């Protein structure tokens with residue numbers, strides 16, 4: 331580990347020397363970071379990594395943030411944190427070469443085409459179809475709640491390729507070109523007014539077989555990697571201010587918050603410290619490439635803690651909390667991503683309602699923890715071994 335740490339630190343210092351962040355264009359810096367193996371240090375050499383232990387990425391992230399370097403993950407959160415690990419685990423060498431660098435340097439943003447109107451928590455019940463046609467697949471169906479789809483170039487898609495198999499077994503994972511003919515993205519307005527997520531209609535979309543990730547009918551296992559990584563993403567230790575930090579800043583500006591708000595502030599601060607230590611421990615323990623079901627602990631705690639913190643922020647703001655910008659529908663653009671970083675607590679409060687839904691609801695996180703971490707009896711599942719085509723659907 332010491333030799334690996336030395337390698338990571340030296341390589342990071344070399345990068346900062348050869349490409350000073352203040353004088354290097356963003357894309358050039360990220361390209362140099364990828365080529366140096368500092369995009370995901372645990373990936374193989376040549377794929378943006380150095381083949382060292384995953385926790386060492388933290389050393390890179392903190393050093394680069396301190397030096398004011400651009401953040402490749404921030405621009406392409408879903409691609410960086412979910413798509414890339416999925417490709418590292420399941421993609422072919424050719425796919426890793428085709429996708430990883432453009433993803434990291436910001437040439438291609440990724441979105442996730444999993445949920446459907448009839449399949450959210452029960453994701454394996456999805457009905458988007460992919461039918462083989464020569465060296466391509468023809469995809470038809472509808473996805474929904476697809477975040478960032480308006481500004482993405484690549485979509486992570488799961489579709490049903492064999493309806494005669496039980497629902498978890500007839501699925502296949504693809505990467506879809508979001509500009510391909512037949513892909514139609516329709517924005518949906520959220521509570522904040524922004525159309526961060528979208529409906530995506532797929533009509534006779536041709537996806538080359540070379541964009542299939544993993545084996546045919548093995549897409550559920552591939553999708554699990556994406557979902558596990560998504561849950562870890564929620565729980566990662568952040569370099570920006572957390573909702574608990576924002577609550578404390580606001581608390582300090584109030585002349586006399588009173589005993590009730592003081593008690594809530596202290597309680598929240600203790601929970602936030604525990605959460606930070608837990609996420610640091612989870613990252614340090616992560617020696618294997620793919621995280622396990624215990625990632626659900628962090629996702630659950632993240633959702634509840636941050637919702638409570640933002641509720642406290644609004645109570646500390648008092649009447650001012652009602653002065654929200656505008657609920658008018660606004661398109662989601664590059665500028666929206668910058669606005670997100672501004673951390674207006676009123677906007678964050680509205681957005682935080684989604685924390686306990688996106689990436690798997692808190693009820694589903696509790697189910698996973700009960701069954702797969704605590705070993706409690708599973709929920710009854712009557713359709714588990716029935717061919718999908720014979721499962722009654724509305």
Ligand SMILES: Cc1cc2nc3c(=O)[nH]c(=O)nc-3n(C[C@H](O)[C@H](O)[C@H](O)COP(=O)(O)OP(=O)(O)OC[C@H]3O[C@@H](n4cnc5c(N)ncnc54)[C@H](O)[C@@H]3O)c2cc1C
Pocket residue numbers: 441442443444445446447449450451452474475476477478527684687688689690691692693694697709
């Ligand atoms: C802001 C936001 C962004 C999103 N981005 C994406 C994205 O980019 N790509 C994507 O594919 N999806 C995305 N989603 C969708 C998200 O993954 C789903 O909303 C989520 O999985 C829940 O599915 P559902 O909405 O169909 O609700 P349902 O599954 O219909 O659940 C409805 C309610 O029933 C409860 N419930 C369901 N089953 C059980 C059970 N077995 N036990 C106990 N309770 C249960 C749920 O907890 C929930 O309260 C996003 C959602 C949000 C809010």
